[in-house]
Amino acid sequence: MESPGGGAEARARSRQYDYGANSNLVVNTGSRPRCAHHEPTGEPQTLSGRIRARSFGDRAVRAKPPGLEEKRGRSRGKTARDAASADLPHRDAKRMRRGSVRHEDSVLSLAHDALYKPRTRATRTAYEALLSVIQQQLGGQPLDVLGDAADEVLAVLKDDRTRNPDKKKVIEKLINPVSGQMFHQLVSIGKLITDFHDAVNSAGVPSVDGTDMPLDDDIGITVEFEEDEDEESNLYQGPTLDVQDIDAYWLQRKISQAYEDIDPQRSQKLAEEILKVIAEGDDRDVENRLVTLLDYENFEEMMSNPRLAPILEQLHATRASAKERQKNLERSIRDEAKRLLNNDSAGTDGARDSKTVDIKSGWFKGQRQLLDLDNLSFHQGSLLMSNKKCELPPGSFRTPQRGYEEVHVPALPPMPYESSEKIVKISDMPEWARPAFAGMTQLNRVQSKVYDTALYKPDNILLCAPTGAGKTNVAVLTILQQIGLHMKDGEFDNTKYKIVYVAPMKALVAEVVGNLSARLKEYNVTVSELSGDQNLTKQQIDETQIIVTTPEKWDIVTRKSGDRIYTQMVKLLIIDEIHLLHDNRGPVLESIVSRTVRQIETTKEHIRLVGLSATLPNYEDIAVFLRVRSDGLFHFDNSYRPCPLAQQYIGITAKKPLQRFQLMNEICYEKVMAAAGKHQVLIFVHSRKETAQTARAIRDTALANDVLPRFLKDDSASQEILCAHAELVKSSDLKDLLPYGFAIHHAGVLISTATLAWGVNLPAHTVIIKGTQIYNSEKGAWTELSPLDAMQMLGRAGRPQYDTHGEGIILTSHSELQYYPSLMNQQLPIESQFISKLADQLNAEIVLGTVQNAQEACSWLGYTYLYIRMLRNPTLYGTLSCKSVG
Incomplete structure (x- = not known):
């Protein structure tokens, strides 16, 4: 009889043969013994017959460690490969130390935005030749523009599907028209650059295994080096510390x-x-x-x-608790103060008792604090914007365009005359003062309001007025006031005084010397220049009544104790463009004024201070700095400008450098065409080479669009005159451009550099500043145009005799679209840059002997413009809030 559990047992027996049950079992076959012949059995075995006595040491060899030899072999192979291929990026990477490395732009280095980077010495030489050709075509442009243009040109040259004539047309659209010879030169250079496609394909493309490709060394990478074995042996070899533990x-x-x-x-x-x-x-x-x-x-x-x-x-x-940390900090500060005190007193006749230290002797009780002046200073320099927003006059509007944005500021209507306001005529002036204003019939509104204070009172003056308001004539009035004090019986005693006129630039110094020499000739006054290029002997200084100098030169003179005999004879100090305080050169002006004010208080001899400035919002702070009372403070906004100024600010929003450059050329052409045939146009660029290139680009574009007659009619007498004079011109560029009404320093469409703005007064209805990036040779980099130059350039817009208003246009980047409207519309406060030069200026006072202890140093600091601005705006300068000055 079948067992009741037979079914279950049958299933169990059948399941034991399943794959899952016996897949991990080891089966010994009959043909394979359990222990192979080469496996040890554990039984003792004899070595008899297997080895011989002579065989001992027969395999010993003399050799160096294999790891060291292998390492040296790799190093020699790598050196040979580097020498053969001259792999520039890899070689430069070897020169770096560990960490993130970032290169500054230089003339030969590539721009950060450039796509192509040469990899060998041969391709780098070819690439530099390509950049040189492009620079000839585009002029002195920043490196990012040249690098982007080189990428575009190489992409065209490396396109095998395009024929050479078509390539030439595309390249001419990129870098202006090129001759056939230059195009063949570009083609030859393109053939020498053999790694263009490799560089383009590897730029920013992830590798096959998913990791990013190594970045170029110009951008900044972390470079690992192999450590020397001797150095590694000296390192700590113990267990490492895990920060998380x-x-x-x-x-x-x-x-x-x-x-x-x-x-x-x-x-x-x-x-x-x-x-x-x-x-x-x-x-x-x-x-x-x-x-x-x-x-x-x-x-x-x-x-x-x-x-x-x-x-x-x-x-x-x-x-430690918060209280303990505070106690430890105070203890460390006291210890540091004691150490400094002991070091300072070590060279004296005996150690100073800390109990006798007080402020009167110049030694402070308690702790001393160390200030990081570099962190407190403004690294933006003259580009510092302490205003959070810019409020433009009513009627201003913005217009977004493709690739750029425009800001339009209308011209302010002239300020209506007051009932008590009158214009001073030259015939109403004292007879002895009239020769200084020969050729003039009357003063303008600004000069008439300042007339009484300038000519008849010895009070300090601060005049803030727009460019072109005639501030030089106000300076002449103050000079006449000083000359009149030494007039007796119609004769002038010019040995009792000296006048110093501080101008910001050497070119302006020379212009002021010529102007004052001609106007004051009747008074037997000698006007001399004192600048970096022109020095005066002691005899010349004795014979000179008016010294025209730069801030740096006069600062050097006043620092020397031996020249005090000359500085003590100064009765009038005129500072032109005093808003230079906001510039990196501002600390020099602060030092001059503070030194002069302290001299006045020490000697009790009055020196009249006269400040001439453009319109600015915080003029009251500068008035306090110059010790100007309310009756000597004169402020005139843009409504007092002799010729009202309409302003346009165009910010380029395009990202690619070459596209920005081309767009700027197009906008400049459009603005010139808007005034062509109606008004004179003055275009400011920032290099001599770019003057001719800009004029040629506008002429060629107008010729292609068949609008050239709008600049100069074909049958006009002006064209015949220009053609005749063009034959006499030595400059090939000017000879080519002059017959078309375009010129460099010519009155049709004039393209010039900033030197014209500071030189001859040659106004035009429309002034265009083409770009605000200018190369600074001192820093070796491209920087923004200085506010002083920008204001002077736009000051040339408008001719009071012919125009009802002028027009100023600034082409800049979109990031600067708030700065320049703030600058030109009294929205940019003048801040102090004195902290950056505080140590140098204090050392100068110590050497001069005017500061001898800490108390005098604090007192001297109270005479600076920095002290006034710290009280006005403590948050900006990182100081504690306190009451403002009155």
């Missing part, structure tokens, strides 16, 4: 591991003692005390890691 009780756990049966309270107390020892003692004392605490074996086990001590010191600081 270290907490407030990490040291207690280490102590518990070192001392197996230690009590938890004893472990905590020992940890606190260790932290206290590390925080208080010097290195040698700490080591000795720790050995005493821990015993040598435990010290060696716990403290052998050199990275442990600073971690424990920081751990002790974090475990």
